[in-house]
Amino acid sequence: MKATFFRTPEAFKPQRTGYEFLPFRFMRWPNGQVFLSNDVGEWLFLTSEAFIRFTEGSLPVDEEVYADLKAKHFLTDSASRLPLELLATKYRTKKSFLDGFTSLHMFVVTLRCDHTCPYCQVSRVTTDRARYDMTLETAAMAVSFMFRSPAPMLKVEFQGGESLLNFDVIRWIVEEVSRRNEAEQRAIQFVIATNLSSITDEMLDFCRVHDVHLSTSLDGPAFLHDTNRPRPGRDSHARLCANLARAREALGHDRVSALMTTTAESLRWPNEIVDEYVTRGFDAIFLRSISPYGFAIRTRNAFRYESDAFLDFYKRGLARVLEWNRRGTPMVEVFSQILLRKILTPFPTGYVDLQSPAGAGISALVYNYDGDIYASDEGRMLAEMSDKSFRLGHLHSDAYEDVMGGPRLRTIVDQSCQEVMPGCSECAFMPFCGADPVYHWATQGDLMGHRPSSAFCRKNMGIIGHLLEQIADGDEATRRVLTSWAVQ
Amino acid sequence: MIPLNARGTAHLLDEQILGKIVSEEEPHWRSRIRLVRRWNELGDVSGYRAIVCGESPGKAVLEAMALPVLHGVPVDHLGDGDVVVLDPSGHVRTLYRRASPHNSLFATDRCNSLCLMCSQPPRKVNDDWRVQEMLDTIALIDPSSRELGLTGGEPTILKAGFLSVVDACKTQLPETSLHVLSNGRLFRYDSFARALGDLHHHDLMIGVPVYADTDDRHDHVVQARGAFEDTILGLHNLARHQVPVEIRVVVHRHTYKRLPQLADFIYRNLTFASHVALMGLEIMGFARANLETLWMDPTEYREQLEEATLFLATRGMNVSIYNHQLCTIPETLWPYARKSISDWKNEYADVCADCAARTACGGFFASVVQSKRMPRLAPIRFPDVGLPTA
Numbered sequence: 001m002k003a004t005f006f007r008t009p010e011a012f013k014p015q016r017t018g019y020e021f022l023p024f025r026f027m028r029w030p031n032g033q034v035f036l037s038n039d040v041g042e043w044l045f046l047t048s049e050a051f052i053r054f055t056e057g058s059l060p061v062d063e064e065v066y067a068d069l070k071a072k073h074f075l076t077d078s079a080s081r082l083p084l085e086l087l088a089t090k091y092r093t094k095k096s097f098l099d100g101f102t103s104l105h106m107f108v109v110t111l112r113c114d115h116t117c118p119y120c121q122v123s124r125v126t127t128d129r130a131r132y133d134m135t136l137e138t139a140a141m142a143v144s145f146m147f148r149s150p151a152p153m154l155k156v157e158f159q160g161g162e163s164l165l166n167f168d169v170i171r172w173i174v175e176e177v178s179r180r181n182e183a184e185q186r187a188i189q190f191v192i193a194t195n196l197s198s199i200t201d202e203m204l205d206f207c208r209v210h211d212v213h214l215s216t217s218l219d220g221p222a223f224l225h226d227t228n229r230p231r232p233g234r235d236s237h238a239r240l241c242a243n244l245a246r247a248r249e250a251l252g253h254d255r256v257s258a259l260m261t262t263t264a265e266s267l268r269w270p271n272e273i274v275d276e277y278v279t280r281g282f283d284a285i286f287l288r289s290i291s292p293y294g295f296a297i298r299t300r301n302a303f304r305y306e307s308d309a310f311l312d313f314y315k316r317g318l319a320r321v322l323e324w325n326r327r328g329t330p331m332v333e334v335f336s337q338i339l340l341r342k343i344l345t346p347f348p349t350g351y352v353d354l355q356s357p358a359g360a361g362i363s364a365l366v367y368n369y370d371g372d373i374y375a376s377d378e379g380r381m382l383a384e385m386s387d388k389s390f391r392l393g394h395l396h397s398d399a400y401e402d403v404m405g406g407p408r409l410r411t412i413v414d415q416s417c418q419e420v421m422p423g424c425s426e427c428a429f430m431p432f433c434g435a436d437p438v439y440h441w442a443t444q445g446d447l448m449g450h451r452p453s454s455a456f457c458r459k460n461m462g463i464i465g466h467l468l469e470q471i472a473d474g475d476e477a478t479r480r481v482l483t484s485w486a487v488q
Numbered sequence: 489m490i491p492l493n494a495r496g497t498a499h500l501l502d503e504q505i506l507g508k509i510v511s512e513e514e515p516h517w518r519s520r521i522r523l524v525r526r527w528n529e530l531g532d533v534s535g536y537r538a539i540v541c542g543e544s545p546g547k548a549v550l551e552a553m554a555l556p557v558l559h560g561v562p563v564d565h566l567g568d569g570d571v572v573v574l575d576p577s578g579h580v581r582t583l584y585r586r587a588s589p590h591n592s593l594f595a596t597d598r599c600n601s602l603c604l605m606c607s608q609p610p611r612k613v614n615d616d617w618r619v620q621e622m623l624d625t626i627a628l629i630d631p632s633s634r635e636l637g638l639t640g641g642e643p644t645i646l647k648a649g650f651l652s653v654v655d656a657c658k659t660q661l662p663e664t665s666l667h668v669l670s671n672g673r674l675f676r677y678d679s680f681a682r683a684l685g686d687l688h689h690h691d692l693m694i695g696v697p698v699y700a701d702t703d704d705r706h707d708h709v710v711q712a713r714g715a716f717e718d719t720i721l722g723l724h725n726l727a728r729h730q731v732p733v734e735i736r737v738v739v740h741r742h743t744y745k746r747l748p749q750l751a752d753f754i755y756r757n758l759t760f761a762s763h764v765a766l767m768g769l770e771i772m773g774f775a776r777a778n779l780e781t782l783w784m785d786p787t788e789y790r791e792q793l794e795e796a797t798l799f800l801a802t803r804g805m806n807v808s809i810y811n812h813q814l815c816t817i818p819e820t821l822w823p824y825a826r827k828s829i830s831d832w833k834n835e836y837a838d839v840c841a842d843c844a845a846r847t848a849c850g851g852f853f854a855s856v857v858q859s860k861r862m863p864r865l866a867p868i869r870f871p872d873v874g875l876p877t878a
């Protein structure tokens with residue numbers, strides 16, 4: 001059989017000449033290349049020469065780079081509705097973190113604490129339970145408020161102070177939420193943020209029975225941790241290590257995670273901090289920058305450091321984590337993981353601090369010990385400095401509709417859409433980044449903020465650019481590890 | 489290679505008879521087609537619809553027989569529970585083999601595409617009668633069958649007929665999975681995709697080919713402008729109505745180059761796919777006619793195949809390699825290679841005789857062995873397969 005009726009590839013080329021741009025952003029790279037991205041997080045690098053031809057409209061249809069741009073939806077050359085349909089679906093997927101509405105609910109059960117960490121925004125060393133503990137009455141109202149959220153998944157996170165100092169209220173809330181959930185049928189997750197210093201066998205037993213996870217603080221090796229986190233006897237690290245072992249024994253190894261806070265002192269010790277996490281058996285570390293709130297702002301001379309210094313610290317820490325992976329010890333750096341998921345996958349992340357619109361209020365709520373409702377943890381820390389801009393209402397006096405539909409939350413959401421924020425709207429990293437209205441309010445007195453002088457912007461730009469370079473030009477082993485984080 | 493058609497001589501066969509084969513006398517199977525090798529094995533024949541006999545009895549014996557008989561026909565490939573059609577022309581056409589895991593219903597000869605490598609070139613005929621034949625077949629298929637295919641042609645061209653076949657499979661074969669081969673184009677009509685979704689078949693998969701990450705290249709392969717748009721919109725509609733889909737990519741000279749980019753496109757735009765199959769060329773039908781422009785040795789595209797496969801696998805997508813001999817693909821891909829060639833098409837080459845991996849290998853399409861395009865084979869010796877070398 002000879003089939004002569006088949007048509008050639010040329011017969012299926014676009015019927016008209018030329019192409020139209022689909023929305024995209026671009027950024028010139030130091031090596032002369034141009035980075036392009038679109039709203040759904042598709043991206044590629046072009047040579048400067050190819051970029052100029054692309055934007056001039058003179059890119060020939062048979063070049064591979066033309067197909068690259070077309071397949072990733074940077075250009076269209078027909079009247080087909082397919083590109084917009086696909087972009088719409090991908091956009092919906094990326095923004096699907098909005099679907100469930102508020103899923104993270106933080107219960108500040110006490111402000112009391114046995115530590116006097118200078119970077120801590122809110123804690124008090126006191127025995128005045130009446131003044132700084134959440135009451136059962138307030139707890140009951142917070143639980144009711146939480147169940148008004150339509151989210152199919154609810155994460156109940158206990159915060160302090162040292163939250164375990166008011167364990168009775170934690171126990172009551174866990175039992176009450178579990179009881180009410182028999183009818184509600186949500187997926188519930190419990191987490192207690194705790195320094196573990198006062199955890200008892202009885203508490204561990206309760207956590208095991210109710211499937212409660214623990215999130216503790218580990219800032220680095222003993223010399224650094226004990227400097228960052230002073231307590232009477234300077235034994236924070238030693239107590240943590242001992243109690244960490246007990247907690248893992250009781251709950252299972254992966255039921256206990258740790259967070260670190262970076263201080264000016266920490267900046268000198270990225271390798272030691274990462275190694276400490278490996279030594280303590282953690283398979284994840286979150287290299288977090290110091291927050292500018294509360295006490296941290298008041299003592300700014302002691303704690304202020306340039307975002308560049310943090311970036312340098314971050315890159316060194318990340319390199320150390322990658323080094324451990326190369327040597328066969330799997331370990332994830334969580335902030336990179338969040339960004340890589342945005343860069344390398346079509347999915348959204350559940351991370352509320354890097355979203356557009358910002359997660360404040362719509363993804364996360366804080367019920368303070370005194371009944372105040374805040375849009376974010378940082379918002380209530382700011383309130384401790386008597387700036388109550390992010391106080392959305394009070395559990396005893398305000399209805400759910402008024403809090404969640406009120407002008408204050410609407411303003412926060414309005415002012416935290418990167419898509420319309422000066423400096424963000426044209427940034428090629430926008431699809432990977434997020435808005436932080438609390439940070440910019442605290443540091444610049446404006447919810448949107450001024451990007452060129454924003455440490456938040458400078459830090460995220462630096463890290464995103466660094467990761468893109470690692471993916472585009474890094475060695476095979478590095479790329480494999482980074483990809484594996486994104487798709488976990 | 490196992491034949492699916494055989495020819496003998498028909499007696500009293502005025503019209504086609506579709507029925508289920510029974511080789512032993514059992515009272516409750518009496519409406520079936522009785523199969524014997526020798527005439528003298530026949531006992532009481534009352535109640536059967538017809539008789540199929542390997543040997544031809546004498547003329548006088550036949551004339552005394554009031555039942556339709558098809559005789560002098562090879563019967564070794566027929567077995568209990570098989571569903572066959574006896575044709576007045578003397579043909580015995582097998583529609584279903586109970587002993588085989590690879591059974592497919594043939595929906596239609598028609599198609600709305602004209603793929604360069606189509607193994608079953610379409611014909612413009614009115615074969616709507618096949619809907620009834622499929623429904624009759626489904627009624628006779630052993631309900632314990634694990635999987636059934638539905639192929640063509642383009643099955644969805646039957647529209648309501650297609651839906652009625654899926655529905656019959658759902659109600660009459662509640663333990664059987666149904667795998668449909670479709671170009672997906674008609675599912676661009678959301679109402680059609682919804683109608684399929686609304687059937688709530690218990691275990692349905694629509695296997696849909698996607699050959700490129702851009703419309704011009706895909707449309708060229710399927711020889712239909714606009715097909716890419718139809719298919720991708722169709723896949724999205726199927727996903728919306730919760731019908732599981734499989735993406736099928738045939739790798740050849742027109743598709744291999746952007747295979748990694750296609751993998752990226754699938755991950756970003758068809759993330760919902762339950763399975764992605766990267767397949768070698770079957771040299772049948774149009775593929776034979778277009779062989780000069782299509783064929784390339786699998787060893788020549790191993791780099792692209794490896795990159796695309798591992799890209800998808802790393803990202804948690806379920807990916808398989810079909811129709812490739814183990815010695816033509818990198819060892820990193822062996823975990824994804826499946827023995828995918830239907831038993832009645834499957835063969836091995838002479839050099840495979842002493843290959844250590846033969847039992848793990850899918851072998852060849854008989855059509856490839858018969859053609860002059862043999863992949864470069866390198867029989868695998870035991871030391872190659874993970875044994876430590878000194």
